[in-house]
Amino acid sequence: MIRRLAAVLSLALSLGACGEQAKKAPEPPPAPPPAVSTTTTVEYKATASPTLEAVKKRGYLRCGVHPGLPGFAYPDVKGVWQGFDVDVCRAVAAAVLGDADKVRFTVIDNKNRFGPLKSGAIDILSRNTSWTLARDAGLGLDFAAITYFDGQGFMAPRSLNLTSADELNGARICVQTGTASETNLADYFAARGLTYTPVPAASEEEARNAYQDEKCDVFSADVSALAASRTVLNNPGAHVILPTVISKEPLGPVVREDDPAWTDIVRWTVYALILAEELGVNSKTVESSLQTVSDPRTRRLLGLEDDYGALLGLKKDWAFQAIKQVGSYDEIFRRNIGADSGLKLERGLNALWSAPKPGLIYAPPIR
Structure with a gap:
């Protein structure tokens, strides 16, 4: 009896010791969380533009302009179209076709201002036209950008x-x-x-x-x-x-709403001219800039880094051609309606956002 009691006591002490050891044993480390990627890959690709393809196949851009508004659209003594709105179309032609002279201008009267655009008779309307809700949402048209803030x-x-x-x-x-x-x-x-x-x-x-x-x-x-x-x-x-x-009369080029890729081409051509002024590049300096410029923003604008032209369905030097052949925004303004013109209009609201006397002219970045 005494032996049996001793055996039971010994077993109890042994189990108690094991319990104490179990309490002191370290917990196993938690399993590591599943790996989560911190990078996001976005694939960019160009959207086909029927208008762009038609312009390339035709070999020239069709631009609707005012019958004759000094400074904005008028034929000179040789019958060559000149003016601020005319230069917008010439810049688009340079970006798209590599030649600012590949434009045919069509006189558009006020009564049927939007008809030729809607029917496809012209590719772009550049005719001192105000951006309004009714025109934008009610006519099947898009205003690509504001080129001139008026009133x-x-x-x-x-x-x-x-x-x-x-x-x-x-x-x-x-x-x-x-x-x-x-x-x-x-x-x-x-x-x-x-x-x-x-x-x-x-x-x-x-x-x-x-x-x-x-x-x-x-x-x-x-x-x-x-x-x-x-x-x-x-x-x-x-x-x-x-x-x-x-x-308020925000003026700018108008295109058809059914070709958003063409809207982008016209919009970013205008923005390229504005960015050229902001970055200090013009028609006289842009060629030498190809050899000397180190600013990444300017290099992207001129097609020296990355290929943003491909996103528009254009060549890498699309913006370079527009700037070299037509000029930066300030050059276009100055010669047509500014200090070097008969109108002598001041920049005012149409100064750059970063000018000493800031205006409203502002372009999103190319990146």
Whole structure:
């Protein structure tokens, strides 16, 4: 009996010792979590553009322009089209075809401004056209970019000594029919409880002539158009553009909505011209920059690093060709409507965002 009790006690002590050892044994290390990749691979590829293919096959770009607006679109004495809007089309031709001269210009009147574009008769409309919701969403069109920030104003004889449009109560005002200017004018006067007598005109030329013949007291249109009109009046110095601006008129090239890849081509051609100014590259320096530039942003713009042209279905030097053959944004502005032109328009809102007096001109990066 004593032996059996001793055996039981010995077994109990042995099991207790094993339990203590079990309590002190270290826990096994947890299994490592599954590996998670910290890099994301995005595959970029070009989208085919039917318009681009048609332009290449045809061998030239078809561009719709104003019948004749000094500084923006007009044929010179040799019949060669010149102007700010004209140069936008020439830059697209340089980017797409490698030759800025491969453009055929079609005069587009105001009454049927969008018809030739919608029907496919032209590839791009570059005709001082304001970007509005109704036009963008309601006509099957896309505004590729804003090339000029404008607004509607008033031109009046200097002899009237006017300082504001609010002094025009009861005035006769020449305005082009079927335009945003006509609606803006009505809205502005109605909001202020003022009256006026519209003198309608079928074209800017007709409105200008009516104003010069004193059939109206003032002429209302976009400020840039007024500045252009003033240069061809009999006595430009006898007329002033009032400081009052009654609307926002963001102007830019228009394309069809059914070809977004073509929209990208036109958009990024405009942005390339803006980036050229921002990066200090112009038509005179761009070629030498190919050998000397080290700034990665400029190298990407000129096609020296990576191939962003391929994403647009274009050659690697697409932006280089546009800049070399047509110029940077500041060159195009200066010679057509700025300091070196008859219009002498200041940059104002159309200065770069980074200028000493900042404007609204801003391009997304190429990267």
